[in-house]
Amino acid sequence: MKMLQQPVWMLRALAVLAGGASVMGCFSNRQNEGAKLYETHCSNCHGAKGEGLKRLIPPLAGSDYLTKNRQGLACLVRKGLKGPLLVNGVEFNQVMPPADTHLTDSQITNILNFVQTSWGNQGEIFTIREVSEQLRGCGASDGR
CATH class of the missing domain: 1.20.5 (Single alpha-helices involved in coiled-coils or other helix-helix interfaces)
Structure with missing residues (x-):
């Protein structure tokens, strides 16, 4: 037995x-989904290392904007941006295209977390719940 x-x-x-x-x-x-998504959807403008492009496109690496505007980052990715913004004391005024149709809430979370923890950034990690709540606040959550 x-x-x-x-x-x-x-x-x-x-x-x-x-x-x-x-x-x-x-x-x-x-x-590595956040890194892959960043490379596909963001790096053409913001650079492979988040360096931005001179005074045309703001940097994400070492960006004070990320910490000062945490509550609006998910909506910024989903809806894009028109008009000026200030990053590290430099004004930028280019159009950032929206990701309305091609990124889910989950994918936006992964991109934001990649940016928050790359290139010397030490931002607080986002949860999917936090990102979905931000997106609901601007009428842009897809629930995925």
């Missing part, structure tokens, strides 16, 4: 490990 229980125990252990590996695969596949 003891011999029969050992294989059952081993099978259960293997099943748990396989399930854990499967779950870890899901997380590791999404681990």
Whole structure:
């Protein structure tokens, strides 16, 4: 009887490990999603290292705007921006196109978290709930 229980125990252990590996695969596949999304949707203007472009496009690296305007960042990404803004004491006045149709709330969260933790930025991480609440506040949450 003891011999029969050992294989059952081993099978259960293997099943748990396989399930854990499967779950870890899901997380590791999404681990760099913010960086990939930034590269696809933001880097053409803001630069690969968040450096911006002279006085045309504001930097994200070391940007005081990120901390001073945290409550509006999700809406800025979703709705875009027209008109002047001040970043690190420099005024910028270019149009930032909206991401109304091609980024989900979750993807915006991942982009914001990538920016908050890259290039020396040490901003507080966003939760999906926080981003969705910000987006609901400007009428722009997609619930995803």
